[in-house]
Amino acid sequence: MTNQPNELEAKLTALKVDAQKAIAAVNTLPQLEELRVAYLGKKGQLSQILGGLGKLSPEERPKIGALANEVKEALQTALESQKSSLQAAEIQARLEAETIDVTMPAVYRPQGRVHPINSTIDRAIDIFVGMGYTVETGPEMETDYYNFEALNFLPDHPARDMQDTLYLPDGNLLRTHTSNIQIHYMEENDPPIRIIAPGRCYRRDTVDATHTAVFHQIEFFAVDENLTFTDLKGTIKEFLHQMFGEEMEIRFRASYFPFTEPSAEVDMRWKGKWLEIMGCGMIDPNVLKSVGYDPETYTGFAAGFGVERVALLLHQLDDIRRLYSSDLRFLRQF
Structure with missing residues (x-):
């Protein structure tokens, strides 16, 4: 029982470091969504670690719970930041691909007149x-x-x-x-x-x-x-x-x-x-x-x-x- 809090604390810290690295390395929005589910989903890694809270004593639970919230907030912040970056990059790529050369001559259509x-x-x-x-x-x-x-x-x-x-x-x-x-x-x-x-x-x-x-x-x-x-x-x-x-x-x-x-x-x-x-x-x-x-x-x-x-x-x-x-x-x- 005495080693259980230390193990959970170590797992939470490792999860935070590994997740932040993985989030920073992702290149597409679908991949980023997969990471969000893997880390913060109902069956994600954070939920699995928090499943061990029930084995802790009432005195130990608040400390580990606070650390878990800190990790969750850090991962959510990292996910949102990376999502904004990927969306901006996607828009920029689209703009470059669809750029109109305004210096090109337009298609001429003669102006009509009323009979x-x-x-x-x-x-x-x-x-x-x-x-x-x-x-x-x-x-x-x-x-x-x-x-x-x-x-x-x-x-x-x-x-x-x-x-x-x-x-x-x-x-x-x-x-x-x-x-x-x-x-x-x-x-x-x-x-x-x-x-x-x-x-x-x-x-x-x-x-x-x-x-x-x-x-x-x-x-x-x-x-x-x-x-x-x-x-x-x-x-x-x-x-x-x-x-x-x-x-x-x-x-x-x-x-x-x-x-x-x-x-x-x-x-x-x-x-x-x-x-x-x-x-x-x-x-x-x-x-x-x-x-x-x-x-x-x-x-x-x-x-x-x-x-x-x-x-x-x-x-x-x-x-x-x-x-x-x-x-x-x-x-x-x-």
Whole structure:
């Protein structure tokens, strides 16, 4: 019994020295974890040595217990220190392996540009949103009802000849204007409404400097109580002045559209000549009735213009086909 404390003390001291040497010599984190388990685990060497405490007298146990705690703390400190060193070395090795040479030339990707048609649409939308309008879209493949009939184009109406379009085998057609959005929206929403409807349209036109079979149109319309033609004129003037400048001279010329009454063409004085820019009018009562609105309570106005024509004027282009040529020499100017 008298030699037992000395043996435990000697084992603890030897364990401390051997473990610290082994920990300092380890090169990887997995190996370090194996040493931790071997020395400090439940079945590790320290636990095995402390198993002999039960054979000591009550007076001898505190001394050996204190030495055991000292050894345990020393080994834990050594393990943590070596773990930090190995982690730092691992990070450094990874950084060196993944180093990027910032002096090397980057891969060149040319900066994209907004197409003049898209930039014109964006500019018009910004103006109308500033006046309280909301953007709405609709289907490009449409039924005869939404494209013509609900807009007061009766089946035998001669006005259909102006918009002879591309029909599909199932009886549907490619819309000739974005006015179809007007019907779709009004069927689902009650007044007051203020909507701008941009989109692609299709007509069986001969392609030349000012016409294409595929083009973009923006329609805007509003329905509320007591709207008048004066409200329409004020809206159009504000839009055109913001788009082309306050000095732009504008005139309204009486015209005819099946879905508006009265109707007008809007002209701008461009380079000394009057140029037609859009059509407009008060929404026909028959159109209001077709969507369930009471024309005795509500009135509305609508107007539409071709995006390509506005783009030609803004950028002083001479041929609408340039907008569709995909010629980078042309598009890089914008």
